[in-house]
Amino acid sequence: MLELHQFELSHYVEKVRLILDYKGLAYRKVEVTPGIGQIDLYRLSGQRQVPVLQDGSQIIADSTAIAEYLERQYPDRPIIPTEPKLRGLTLLMEQWADESIGLNARKVLIGALNQDQSFRAAFLPSSVPDVVRSLVGALPGEFLSILGQGVGFGPDAIKAATEAIKRDLTSLCFLLHDQPYLVTDHPTLADFAVAGMSMYLKFPTGDFLEIPDALKGKGVPGIADVGTFEPFFSWRDRLYAEYRKPLVGSSSSARTPNAINID
Template sequence: MLELYQFELSHYCEKVRFILDYKGLPYRKVEVTPGIGQLDVFRMSGQRQVPVLKDGSEVIADSTAIAEYLERQYPDRPIIPTEPRLRGLCLLIEQWADESIGLNARKCMLGEMGKNSDFRQSFLPPDIPDLVKTALGVVPNELFGVLEMGAGLTPDALKQAQDAMKRDLVSLCFILDQQPYLVTDQPTLADFAVAALTMYIKFPGGGYLDLPDALKNKGVQGMADIGTFEPFFNWRDNLYMNFRKASVADMPSGSGPTSINIE
């Protein structure tokens, strides 16, 4: 069986999960512990980032490389058009999603965490003691702002990311106004990339991800909660309903993510 080494809350991992579900490929999630767990990923793939897909003796890192591998090895239900113009458009949109939507969505999410204590508390694992959650909640938002600036996310950088993200969402609404999918009349890699990489702007509802209930259908204020972008998120919700399977949280006991053991 295919094994996906992942972070459950990674939007790039969600892109791969979308593709695996669409192609109907059974796979096992292997939840990587940030930090020490990534050492095992490094020994296996030569780099520390997820997603990493293991298919027998084949190990593939990077969501785009994984998508291309799956298209070659498992061609049923293709996700990349063969007609040259449509193929180029699909790959161009996927790259735009990776390099614009994915990066700006992460910055917007961090900005929301910095100003919204309830939002950042929701990211904590459910087994974290309530005392710790409460302590995190009462930390002044200004302190998180200082931490963000220390990581290079200045107020100007955050505003630029928010403005770019809003422009991207408006563009997507225009594109999808008169057509069911971004490139062809069937979903492609472009659709799955865009749907997954907007996860941090508004998390999906339902049981597709192992998310705290407080995060479902919630996201960045001014984008996730206004009508301007509702057509896009309605489109994305339909993509989830039609092509994404229920997450491990809704599966029988014992089928959940497996943590990596370090020898």
């Protein structure tokens, strides 16, 4: 069976999980413990970032490389068109999703966690005592912002990322206005990349991720709850409903999501 070395809350991993589910491929998730677990991952793959896919003796790192490998080895339900222009557009949109939506969404999420107490507290599992939940929620946003500046998540960086994300979502709403998918009449790598990268902006409703129930359907204030972007999130929710397999026997409400890798 395929093994996917992952962080549950990695949006690059989520892109791969969407592709695996769309292709109907069974796989086992191998959760990587941030820090010490990444040492083992480096020994396996030569890098410490997720995702890493293991298919027998084959080890493939990086979400784009994994997508291309799956397309070669498991060609049923193709995700990369063969027609040159459509293929080029698909690959271009995937790269744009990774580098624009993916990187900026992470900054926007960190900004929301800094400033929104209820959003910050929603990341805690239901088993956490109320007193601890209150303390986490009450941390001053200014204090967290100062900490974020040291790793490139200061107020100016978050403001620029937020503006970029809003432009991206507006463009996507226009693109999806009169067509079911971004490139062709069926999902492609472009669709799964965009859907996966948007996870930090609004977590999918439903039992798809092992996260606290309070996070499901919840997102960044000022983006996830703005009517202008509702067409995009409705499209993404439909993609999940049709192609993403729900968890089996999940105990998500009792679990803590792994730390978001901010490298």
